[in-house]
Amino acid sequence: MEQVIKVNDLNVSFGRQQVITNLNLTLNRGDFLAILGHNGVGKTTFVRTLLKQLKPTSGEIMLAPDTKIGYVPQFRNIDIEYPLSIRDFIALSFTGFRLPFLSRREKQILNEVIELVDLTEIADRSMGKASGGEKQRAYLASALIKQPNLLILDESTASLDPDAKQELLAVVKRLNLQIN
Numbered sequence: 001m002e003q004v005i006k007v008n009d010l011n012v013s014f015g016r017q018q019v020i021t022n023l024n025l026t027l028n029r030g031d032f033l034a035i036l037g038h039n040g041v042g043k044t045t046f047v048r049t050l051l052k053q054l055k056p057t058s059g060e061i062m063l064a065p066d067t068k069i070g071y072v073p074q075f076r077n078i079d080i081e082y083p084l085s086i087r088d089f090i091a092l093s094f095t096g097f098r099l100p101f102l103s104r105r106e107k108q109i110l111n112e113v114i115e116l117v118d119l120t121e122i123a124d125r126s127m128g129k130a131s132g133g134e135k136q137r138a139y140l141a142s143a144l145i146k147q148p149n150l151l152i153l154d155e156s157t158a159s160l161d162p163d164a165k166q167e168l169l170a171v172v173k174r175l176n177l178q179i180n
């Protein structure tokens, strides 16, 4: 089993408040890890430490050398008048965005990613008018543009109805099989 994340005796504090105490875990390639816990228990703090936005007080997080992290933030709604199509919204995630002048390779990646999240048929529709589940899959597609091999989803099904939740999780499951 190839290790992707190894956490050794991790401690993280904000001033005097110790949020993470002696956390140890190992994540292997292909694993799914769900982090559950009450509000304020330290879930986001752990993710931010993993993303190197926070420094541990002690301990360490080791990532496999080829790790490329994709991050899907919590659901944020978008104004109904938002002017871009779903496709153009996802294309914003290419570095040095210069739509409509994407390279042939970028267009290929864009189409592949749109297909992966099941948005091909509606990719030219307005992002603002997409359903919550479609928007969330567009966010997921944005994270996939950089072709990550470790995906972090922050409560990404929280505001979705049961069907949209299932669809998003089915896409994530399929991705896990394809990436690994």
Ligand SMILES: Nc1ncnc2c1ncn2[C@@H]1O[C@H](COP(=O)(O)OP(=O)(O)OP(=O)(O)O)[C@@H](O)[C@H]1O
Pocket: 014, 019, 037, 038, 039, 040, 041, 042, 043, 044, 045, 046
């Ligand atoms: N930048 C910060 N400075 C000081 N305290 C912080 C900071 N970020 C988080 N905290 C505190 O650390 C604790 C853990 O917060 P965190 O956001 O990690 O919780 P969480 O488990 O993600 O909660 P939720 O489920 O509500 O999102 C909380 O008590 C919070 O107030």
